[in-house]
Amino acid sequence: MSRRPLRTGGYHLVAGGISILWLLPILLVIVTSLRSFDDVAANGVGGLPHSFTLGNFAQAWVDGGEFQAMVNSLIVTIPAVIITLALGAISAFALSRYDLPLRRTVLLVMLAGNLLPPQILLVPVSKMAEMLGIYDTLAALIGVQIGFGLGFYTFVLYGFMRAIPNEIQQAAVIDGASPTQIFWRIILPLTRPALASLAALAFTWVFNDLLWSITVIRTDSKMPITSALLGLQGQYVSQWNVIAAGSVIAAIPTVAVFLRFQRHFVAGLALGAVK
Amino acid sequence: MTVTLTAPAVAPPAAAGPRRRRRTLSPTLLAFVLVPLLVETFWVFWPAIQGVYLSFTSWDGVSPATVVGVGNYVELLGDPTFGRALLDTVLWLVLFGGLSALGGLGMALLLLKDRRGVGFYRAALFTPVVFSLVATALIWQAIYQPDGLVNTILGALGLDSWQHSWLADANTSLYAVIVPALWRQIGYIMVLYLAGLKGIDPTLYEAATVDGANKWQQFTRITLPQLSSVNSVVLSVIIIDSLRSFDVVWALTRGGPYHSSELLSTYMYSTAFQSLRLGYASALAVVIFVLAFGVILTYLVRAFRDADA
Numbered sequence: 001m002s003r004r005p006l007r008t009g010g011y012h013l014v015a016g017g018i019s020i021l022w023l024l025p026i027l028l029v030i031v032t033s034l035r036s037f038d039d040v041a042a043n044g045v046g047g048l049p050h051s052f053t054l055g056n057f058a059q060a061w062v063d064g065g066e067f068q069a070m071v072n073s074l075i076v077t078i079p080a081v082i083i084t085l086a087l088g089a090i091s092a093f094a095l096s097r098y099d100l101p102l103r104r105t106v107l108l109v110m111l112a113g114n115l116l117p118p119q120i121l122l123v124p125v126s127k128m129a130e131m132l133g134i135y136d137t138l139a140a141l142i143g144v145q146i147g148f149g150l151g152f153y154t155f156v157l158y159g160f161m162r163a164i165p166n167e168i169q170q171a172a173v174i175d176g177a178s179p180t181q182i183f184w185r186i187i188l189p190l191t192r193p194a195l196a197s198l199a200a201l202a203f204t205w206v207f208n209d210l211l212w213s214i215t216v217i218r219t220d221s222k223m224p225i226t227s228a229l230l231g232l233q234g235q236y237v238s239q240w241n242v243i244a245a246g247s248v249i250a251a252i253p254t255v256a257v258f259l260r261f262q263r264h265f266v267a268g269l270a271l272g273a274v275k
Numbered sequence: 276m277t278v279t280l281t282a283p284a285v286a287p288p289a290a291a292g293p294r295r296r297r298r299t300l301s302p303t304l305l306a307f308v309l310v311p312l313l314v315e316t317f318w319v320f321w322p323a324i325q326g327v328y329l330s331f332t333s334w335d336g337v338s339p340a341t342v343v344g345v346g347n348y349v350e351l352l353g354d355p356t357f358g359r360a361l362l363d364t365v366l367w368l369v370l371f372g373g374l375s376a377l378g379g380l381g382m383a384l385l386l387l388k389d390r391r392g393v394g395f396y397r398a399a400l401f402t403p404v405v406f407s408l409v410a411t412a413l414i415w416q417a418i419y420q421p422d423g424l425v426n427t428i429l430g431a432l433g434l435d436s437w438q439h440s441w442l443a444d445a446n447t448s449l450y451a452v453i454v455p456a457l458w459r460q461i462g463y464i465m466v467l468y469l470a471g472l473k474g475i476d477p478t479l480y481e482a483a484t485v486d487g488a489n490k491w492q493q494f495t496r497i498t499l500p501q502l503s504s505v506n507s508v509v510l511s512v513i514i515i516d517s518l519r520s521f522d523v524v525w526a527l528t529r530g531g532p533y534h535s536s537e538l539l540s541t542y543m544y545s546t547a548f549q550s551l552r553l554g555y556a557s558a559l560a561v562v563i564f565v566l567a568f569g570v571i572l573t574y575l576v577r578a579f580r581d582a583d584a
Contacts, residue, residue, distance in 0.1 A: 012392060015385060019399035025458065026402065028424060029414045044422030087311040094307035100300070106308060108575050113319040115571045117518055119543045120560040123329060123553045124322035127336070147318020150311055155578065179303050208407030210522040215548070226409045230526060233413060240417045247410040258405040266401070269463060270470035 032244035033057065045240045056245035060232060064242065066249050068221055069228030073207055074253075076138050076224055080145040081202045085195060087146065088153030093183045095154070096161040097169060107158055114151030121148070122215050129216050140216040141224070145206050153198055160194040161187055197268030200261040204254045225250045329557035336553050347558035357559070359534050360542040363449055364566075367520060367538060371453050371460065372513035378457065379464025379509070384498075386465070387472050397469075401462040408459065412526030415455035416442065445535035448528050452536050456523045460516070464509055471505030472498070507577065514570045518563050539563050 031049050032040065039051040060066050091110070095103045121144075129140040164187060172182050188195075210226045217223055220231060229250050236242040258265055330347055334340035351357050386397050403411060418424045419441040426438040441451040475498065483493050499506075521540040524530060530537035530545065539559060547556030 011385075011390075015392070015396045018382070018385075019396045022399045022458070022462075023402070024424075025414050025418060028418065032417060044427060045417045045420050046422060046424035046427030087314060090307040091311040094304045098304055100304065100308060103308075104579065106312060108579055110312065110315055111578060112571060112575055113315050113323075115515065115567070115574060116319065116323055117515075117540075117560070117563045117567050119519075119540055120326040120557070120564045121319060121322045122544070122560070123547050123557055124325035125318065126548075127325075128322060144318050147315050150315045151319075154311065159581075179301055179307075183307075204405055208409075210407070210409050210525065211544075226407045226522075229407075229409050229413065233416075233526070238420075240420070243413055244417065247413045250410050251406050254405045254407070255402075258402075262398075265405075266466055269404075269466045 029244045029247055032240055033248045035241050037239055037241050040239075040241050053241075056241045057249065059242050060246035060249055064232045064235065064246055065220065065223075065228055066225065066232070066246055069223055069225040070249070070253075072138060072222060072228075073224040073226075076141050076145065076213075077203060077206045080142045080149070080206050081199055083142075084146045084149045084153055084202060085199060088150055088157050088198075089188065089191065089195070090183065091150075091154045092157035092161050093187055094179075096158045097164075097182070097187065098179070107155065110151040111155040112151065114148065114155075118148065118211055122211070125212075126215050135216060136218045136222060138217075138222060138224075141213055144212050144216065145209070148212075149202060149205070153202070156198060157191060157194060160191055164190050193264065193267075196261060197264040200257050200265040201268040203257050204265075207254055326557050326560055329554055330561045332554040332557075334553040335551050340554060343554065347555050350555065351558060351562065356534050356537060356542060357539075360530075360537040360539045361562075363537055364517065364539045366449065367453065368514065368517040370450075371456050371520070372517050374453075375457055375460040375464050376509055376513060378461040380468050382461060382465040383468035383472055387469065397465075400465055403459040404462045404466075406459065408456075408522035409526045411455050411459055412523045415451075415458075416527055419451055442528055443532055445532050448532060448536040452524050452527050455527070456520065459523075464512070467505055467509055467512070468502070471502050475501045507573075511570050511574045515567060518567050539566075 028045075032045060033056055034052055034054070035049050036051040036053050036055075039049065040047075043050060091106075094100060095107050100106075125140075125144055126135065129135040129137075129143075132140075134140040134143070168186060168190075169182055172186055177185070207224075208226060209224075210230070213224045213227045214230075217227065220228075223231065229246055232243055232246045236246075329340065331342055331344055332340040333343045333346070382400055386393055386400075406414075420426075421438075421440055425441065429435065429437045439447060441447050479497050479501070480493055483497055488496065519540060520538055521544065524536055524538055524541050525544070528536045530541040534542075539562065543556050543559040543563065546552050546559060550556075
C-alpha cells in the first residue's frame with residue numbers, strides 16, 4: 001500500500017524528466033528567437049536570456065525572405081496534397097472495390113514506386129523538368145511530390161476501402177448507381193477518417209521536404225520554406241536569434257496542423273503498423 | 276450460427292448482379308486506375324529506369340552522355356569517399372536505427388498505460404516528428420555551438436575538458452548529427468509500437484499471471500512475439516529511412532568535415548549537383564537502391580499477403 005505512491009512518483013519523475021529533456025531544444029529555440037543579437041553574442045546561445053525582442057521574427061520574415069518562402073511552400077503543398085489524395089482515392093477505389101485484372105499487381109507496383117530511394121530519381125527528374133521547361137518552377141515540385149507520394153496513399157486508402165462492407169455498395173448497384181456515384185456518394189464519405197489522417201501526414205511531409213526542392217528549384221525567391229531556412233543559415237551566420245526565429249516560423253504551419261488534427265495524425269502514422 | 280449458415284445461401288444471387296457488372300471494364304474505372312498509374316510512371320518509374328541507364332554513362336549534364344559501361348562502378352570500388360560514406364551509412368543504420376527502435380519500444384512500454392499525464396508525455400516525445408529536419412538541424416546546430424547549450428552544461432558540471440566543437444571535429448561530427456535525427460525518430464517509432472502494444476490481447480497477460488510468469492517472462496514470451504509484425508514494419512522503416520537520410524546531415528555538416536559525416540545520400544547529392552558528375556552520382560544512387568532492394572521486396576511480399584486479408 002505504501003509503495004504505490006512511491007512508484008507513481010517514480011513514474012512521473014522518469015516520464016516527466018524525459019519529456020522535459022525532449023522539449024528542452026524546442027524551448028531553447030523559442031527563447032533564442034526572442035533574444036537580441038547583442039545578448040546572444042555576449043552570453044552565448046546556451047546562456048540565460050537577458051533581453052526580449054520580437055524583431056528577429058520581422059527580420060526573418062521580411063529581410064530573410066521567409067514571407068515569400070512560406071507563400072511558395074503553401075503554393076506547392078496545398079495542391080500537391082489535394083491532387084495526390086484525389087488520385088490516390090480514385091485508384092484505391094477502383095482497385096479495392098472492383099475485380100479489375102491485375103489489381104493487386106498494380107497496387108504493389110504503385111507502392112513499390114513510393115519505396116524507391118528518391119536519390120535514383122533526382123538526376124533524371126531534374127533533367128526531365130528542364131526538357132519540359134518547368135525546371136526551377138514550383139510546378140515541377142508539385143509534379144514530383146504528387147508522383148512520389150501517390151503509391152503510399154493508394155496503398156493505405158486501398159486497405160481502408162477494402163474493409164467497407166460490400167452490402168453497402170450492392171444496394172447502390174441495384175439502384176443503378178454508376179461507379180462514379182458509388183465513389184462519390186458512398187465510399188468517399190466513409191473514407192473520411194483515413195483521408196483526414198493522410199492529409200495531415202501529407203501536409204507535413206510535403207511542407208517539410210528539402211531534397212526535392214533543392215533539386216528542382218534554383219532561384220532563391222522560388223525556394224520553399226525549408227530550403228529558404230538553409231539560405232537563412234548562410235545569410236545570418238551565427239546570428240542565432242534570427243535563425244531561431246526563422247525555424248519557429250517554419251514550424252508553425254505543421255505544428256498547427258498537428259495540434260488541430262492530432263488524433264488523425266497519430267492514427268495515420270500508425271496505419272501501416274498494426275496490420 | 277444461423278448467420279453463417281444463411282449467408283452463403285443468400286449471397287450468390289445478390290452477388291451475381293454486381294459481379295457481372297464488375298467483369299465489364301467500365302471506362303471510368305479504367306481511367307480511375309490508369310490516370311494515377313500514368314502520373315506515377317511519368318514521375319517515378321520512367322526516371323528510375325533512366326537513373327539506372329545514366330549510371331552506365333559519364334555525363335556532365337550539358338554535353339551528351341557517353342556510355343562507359345561499368346566504369347562508374349569500378350571507380351566506386353577505389354573511391355575512398357565512397358568507402359567512408361558506405362561505412363557511415365552502415366554506422367548510421369546500426370546506431371540511428373538500433374537506438375530509435377530500442378528507444379521507441381522503451382518509451383512505448385513506459386507510456387502505454389493510460390494514466391494521469393501520459394497524454395502530455397506522449398505529446399512531448401512526439402512533437403519533434405512534426406518539425407522539418409532542417410528546422411531540427413538548425414536547433415541542434417545552435418545547441419552544438421562552442422557557446423551553445425551542450426558546452427554550457429558541461430562547463431556548469433565542471434567538465435570543461437569535455438567541451439568541444441562538436442560538428443567541426445571529424446571524430447564527433449557523425450555522432451553529433453545522429454542525436455537530432457534520433458530526437459525526432461524515437462517519437463515516430465514510439466507511435467508504431469504503441470499501436471502494436473495496444474493490439475495485444477490482455478487475456479494473454481492475465482493467463483500468464485495466473486501461471487506465475489514474472490514481468491520479464493511476460494515481456495519475452497508474450498510481448499515480443501506478439502509484436503513481430505510491428506517489428507518487421509519498424510525494421511523496414513528504419514532501413515529505408517536510414518538510406519534516405521539526407522536533410523539533417525545536409526543542414527548540419529553537408530557531410531563534412533573531411534567527409535567524416537558523409538552518408539551515401541549526401542555524397543550522391545553533392546556528386547550530382549555540386550561536382551556535376553551525373554553519371555557517377557547515378558551509380559551511387561543505384562548502390563543505394565540495391566541496398567534498399569531487399570527491404571522493399573520483403574515489404575512488398577508482406578503487403579501482398581495483407582492486401583486481401
